[in-house]
Amino acid sequence: MQILDGKLVSAAVKAQLADKVTELKALDKKVPHLAAILVGNNPASETYVASKVKSCAEIGFHSTLLRFDEKISEKHLLDNITLLNENADIDGILVQLPLPKHINEELVINAIDPSKDVDGFHPMNVGKMVIGLPTYIPATPYGIMLMLEHYNIPTKGKHAVVIGRSNIVGTPMSVLLSRNANPGNCTVTLTHSQTANLKELCLQADIIVAAIGRPNFVTADMVKEGAVVIDVGINRIEDASKKSGFRLVGDVDFNAVAPKTSFITPVPGGVGLMTIAALLKNTYNAASQKVNMN
Ligand SMILES: NC(=O)C1=CN([C@@H]2O[C@H](COP(=O)(O)OP(=O)(O)OC[C@H]3O[C@@H](n4cnc5c(N)ncnc54)[C@H](OP(=O)(O)O)[C@@H]3O)[C@@H](O)[C@H]2O)C=CC1
Numbered sequence: 435m436q437i438l439d440g441k442l443v444s445a446a447v448k449a450q451l452a453d454k455v456t457e458l459k460a461l462d463k464k465v466p467h468l469a470a471i472l473v474g475n476n477p478a479s480e481t482y483v484a485s486k487v488k489s490c491a492e493i494g495f496h497s498t499l500l501r502f503d504e505k506i507s508e509k510h511l512l513d514n515i516t517l518l519n520e521n522a523d524i525d526g527i528l529v530q531l532p533l534p535k536h537i538n539e540e541l542v543i544n545a546i547d548p549s550k551d552v553d554g555f556h557p558m559n560v561g562k563m564v565i566g567l568p569t570y571i572p573a574t575p576y577g578i579m580l581m582l583e584h585y586n587i588p589t590k591g592k593h594a595v596v597i598g599r600s601n602i603v604g605t606p607m608s609v610l611l612s613r614n615a616n617p618g619n620c621t622v623t624l625t626h627s628q629t630a631n632l633k634e635l636c637l638q639a640d641i642i643v644a645a646i647g648r649p650n651f652v653t654a655d656m657v658k659e660g661a662v663v664i665d666v667g668i669n670r671i672e673d674a675s676k677k678s679g680f681r682l683v684g685d686v687d688f689n690a691v692a693p694k695t696s697f698i699t700p701v702p703g704g705v706g707l708m709t710i711a712a713l714l715k716n717t718y719n720a721a722s723q724k725v726n727m728n
């Protein structure tokens with residue numbers, strides 16, 4: 435069993451981007467600039483956005499964080515997105531999800547200029563991804579592909595079972611793994627809450643991607659010996675011994691599952707860090723006006 439180290443791989447991706455920033459600066463060119471919008475004060479969203487902003491600073495990108503009260507009107511939010519769309523200094527725009535219930539998430543995503551949509555959530559970019567045109571790939575599945583690539587994990591002809599069909603993780607993950615590319619060329623089974631025989635399907639999987647949002651959902655009896663297990667879940671479990679009052683666990687029962695696997699991602703220290711690295715890559719590509727389909 436080998437741990438897929440998100441800290442190591444994300445650091446390598448960030449180091450590449452930092453080198454590119456150094457080159458841009460030497461040529462007196464503008465550095466990439468990410469704008470992040472955070473509405474309300476959901477503690478998890480605060481953490482993610484803070485770490486995106488911090489990562490930008492580490493590699494020399496500019497970032498602007500726009501914070502709004504959770505009572506912000508939909509119109510005011512949309513107007514701010516329009517301003518960012520029109521601002522030539524801003525290369526990438528990210529609206530941290532979830533949004534408060536009174537705001538229509540679809541309207542907000544649709545309002546982002548597709549050329550600045552570094553999350554890859556705009557329907558135009560989703561469509562491009564599905565038909566294999568160059569575009570921004572949603573950061574979490576993109577980060578997972580970078581991880582598979584870094585460790586040279588064989589994917590061709592493998593059976594991948596993706597658990598969860600969300601627009602931001604499971605569905606794009608299934609598209610990327612089934613592409614004629616490397617990594618890719620998997621036979622993909624996309625599963626969800628209505629899947630009848632999940633355990634049987636998982637037992638056939640060479641690669642399992644778990645994106646459900648439930649601690650310990652994937653148990654050892656669901657995993658074939660030698661499988662690759664990618665744990666996307668981020669679940670907060672109360673833990674009085676921690677200063678924060680909680681600890682993070684994934685969707686996989688790590689201690690029981692890890693010994694059966696060939697490769698597994700830890701939580702924390704796995705996919706989450708790759709998500710940020712992938713977002714930074716998308717932002718670099720946005721700034722250089724060329725989107726990347728890898
Ligand atoms: N590490 C990272 O960078 C990121 C981590 N996450 C984490 O990943 C997890 C998933 O996130 P996200 O995709 O946004 O979640 P969603 O809640 O949007 O989707 C969850 C999916 O799991 C499916 N599901 C729920 N229960 C079952 C079940 N009993 N059996 C099979 N499938 C089930 C749902 O099915 P149905 O469609 O039928 O309801 C749904 O498709 C969360 O823990 C989230 O915090 C998310 C984004 C990035």
Ligand SMILES: Nc1nc(=O)c2c([nH]1)NC[C@@H]1CN(c3ccc(C(=O)N[C@@H](CCC(=O)O)C(=O)O)cc3)C=[N+]21
Binds near residue numbers: 704710
């Ligand atoms: N528009 C939008 N884009 C997103 O990319 C987006 C989003 N909305 N909403 C929520 C999810 C979740 N997400 C994570 C990012 C980083 C970590 C991360 O850095 N995790 C660290 C630990 C973080 C910690 O310690 O709290 C780790 O796994 O090691 C996790 C999860 C991005 N998301």
